[in-house]
Amino acid sequence: MVAPSRQLRLLSYNIQAGTTTGRYSEYVTRSWRQVLPNNQRIANLDAISELVADYDIVALQEVDCGSLRSGFLNQAKYLATHARFPFWNHQGNRKVGMIAHAGNGLLSRVEPSAIEEHKLPGAIPGRGAMVVRFGEGDAALWLVVLHLALGRRARAQQLDYIAGLVREYPHVVAMGDLNTGPDSRELRSFCDKAGLIIPDSHLTFPSWRPQRAIDHILVSPNMDIAELEVLPVSYSDHRPLSMVVNLHQDVDLPDAGGHANGDDDQYAPKQAS
Known part of the structure; x- marks a missing residue:
């Protein structure tokens, strides 16, 4: 096999809007954290920003796009700024008035060539997918960031x-x-x-005692996977899933960019489909 020209570090993480969960009972006893701001959330986001800083492209699920529970903070932008990603995007999906606004997020050191936002089918609205292109033509890499429904029928429609x-x-x-x-x-x-x-399945949920493999990174068969692992952290009720891909000459991506400086014009523009 031809030696890879570079490696691409990928991470997928459901961050539960920056909230930790340590046992099933906390979904009830600490349910107030899903609708009200709290000091622990910022500390948790800071820890997540340190974690994701080692990656080239990060797919986030259950980010809050700026509502009461997050203190009206766009969590994708917060993580991009603190982890110094030059490009970011968020896709707002399920909104409950001013209380909660959940969505998907993208953090990237590689400049996207195009970003499309898709609303996914289902009886209950509020699920979406981002389709991101890096590069041009047949040598481009296409990335899909998604968070699927709980019901099997809706998941099948969405997939x-x-x-x-x-x-x-x-x-x-x-x-x-x-x-x-x-x-x-x-x-x-x-x-x-x-x-x-x-490529393989790894237990990611719940974070305190993983028993289910419900977070995945799926790839084209020609992708050369160097590593795939679950990271042993509990900043959410999910554990993050990490993959390292060897890129060969048939995939031609822009070089990884510099670091974010906090200015809005440094980030990837939103291009709704």
Whole structure:
């Protein structure tokens, strides 16, 4: 095999709006943290920013896009600034008035060539996917950031929709909280339709005692995977999933950019589909 020209470090992380959970009972006893701001959330985001700083591209789920519970803080922007990512984007999805505004996030040291935001089908609205292109033509890398529904029927519809978006592209990475295991019928069907593979499965949920593999990084079969691991941290109710990919000559990405300086014009523009 031809030696790789560079490595790309990827991370997928459901950050639960910056809230920690240490046991199932806390979903009830500490449910107030899902609707009200608290001091622990900022400290948690600072810890997450240190964690993600080592990566080239980070896919975030359950980021708060700026509502009461986050102190009207755009968490994707906060993490980009503190981890010094030059490009970021957020996709607001499920909004509960001014109380909560959940969405997907992208942090990147590689400049995106295009970003599309898609609303996913389902009986209950509020799920979305970001489709991001890095580079041009057949040598481009296509990245999908997604957070799927809890119900199997809705997940199947959402995965069918995403497969239609990416099945023609040669270099695809789809990552996020898929809310289903690697052997589920809908995920296997998606891989067949989209031309992707599940490199391996790792237990990511719940973070305090992982028992389910519901966070995934799916890739095109021609992607050269050097590492895939779960990081042993508990800043959320999920653990983050990390992948290192060897890039060869058939994938041509822009060089990783500099560091974010906090100015809005340094970040990737939002391009809604």
